[in-house]
Amino acid sequence: xxxxxxQPNRRSTKPATKPLIAVDFDDVLFLHYELLAEYFLKTxxxxxxxxxxxxxxxxxxxxxxDLSREKIVHDxxxxxxxxxxxxxxxxxxxxxxxxxxxxxxxAIVTARADFIREQTIEWAQTHYPSFFDDVVFARxxxxxxxxxxxxxxxLQDMGADxxxxxxxxxxxxxAEMGVRxxxxxxxxxxxVNSLPEKVVRAKNWREVEAILL
Numbered sequence: 569x570x571x572x573x574x575q576p577n578r579r580s581t582k583p584a585t586k587p588l589i590a591v592d593f594d595d596v597l598f599l600h601y602e603l604l605a606e607y608f609l610k611t612x613x614x615x616x617x618x619x620x621x622x623x624x625x626x627x628x629x630x631x632x633x634d635l636s637r638e639k640i641v642h643d644x645x646x647x648x649x650x651x652x653x654x655x656x657x658x659x660x661x662x663x664x665x666x667x668x669x670x671x672x673x674x675a676i677v678t679a680r681a682d683f684i685r686e687q688t689i690e691w692a693q694t695h696y697p698s699f700f701d702d703v704v705f706a707r708x709x710x711x712x713x714x715x716x717x718x719x720x721x722x723l724q725d726m727g728a729d730x731x732x733x734x735x736x737x738x739x740x741x742x743a744e745m746g747v748r749x750x751x752x753x754x755x756x757x758x759x760v761n762s763l764p765e766k767v768v769r770a771k772n773w774r775e776v777e778a779i780l781l
Contacts, residue, residue: 586673587729589780590704590722591665593678593688595734596752597696598655607647622757648684657695660773665699668780672730675702677722702726720745732776736760739767750776 594600601621608614608621612633620628629640647653668674680688682705689703704722719738723731723745731742731749736758739749743766751758754771763769770776 586671588673588675588727589668589730589732590675590677590726590728591700592731592733592735592738592752593676593680593692595755596658596732597661597676597692598657600655601755603653603655604644604647607644611643611647617756619756622755645683649687655691658773660777662696662699664773664777665696667777669699671781674700675704675726675728676700677704677719677726677728677731679706679719681705720747723747730780732770734758736763740764743767750779752776 591597601618604621604625605616605618608616608629612629612635614629614632616625616628616632626637626640629635630637633640635643665674676692678688685705692700692703704726706722718741719731719733719735720741722728723742728742728747731739731747732752733739733742733749734751734753734755734757736751739751740763742749743764747766749767751760751763751767751769768779770779
């Protein structure tokens with residue numbers, strides 16, 4: 569499995585016989601924010617809801633804990649790098665992705681920072697062996713730092729045809745540039761009243777399978 573940093577605004581010209589699916593990492597291949605919520609409750613005795621964690625994590629943590637940004641970043645990085653942090657794949661993900669493999673090219677596209685690159689690749693190789701041809705990172709150096717990731721730049725660089733992502737914003741932006749998108753999951757932060765024509769919702773991986781196969 570290769571990994572690389574994205575090179576924005578440079579669409580791939582390599583001919584391909586199969587469509588390319590770009591698969592988001594956190595909360596698409598495993599539950600991320602629920603594990604963070606458990607960690608903050610255990611560490612800081614702070615019970616933040618998932619919408620708050622996903623949309624406004626750092627300001628809320630600083631407001632409720634009086635901790636510095638540097639301290640919070642250090643604690644979260646230590647948690648994510650800990651051997652005890654062993655998230656499990658989402659139900660049916662590996663089975664469905666294995667069935668997609670003969671019909672599509674597959675790549676992970678993630679906003680994860682460089683500090684956790686090695687662990688991310690190792691986890692993907694362990695739980696999804698030989699399924700993904702590439703892992704594209706968003707060039708962020710540290711958790712909580714760096715520019716906001718514009719997923720469309722990563723998709724352009726990859727030459728993606730389809731995006732599977734839990735973010736309505738990323739899916740809508742993908743649709744606006746002509747990429748089909750599957751809004752994944754039934755999380756509190758991705759409830760929307762309507763979606764563009766090129767965006768459909770799949771609450772789980774079985775529904776992804778029904779859409780793509």
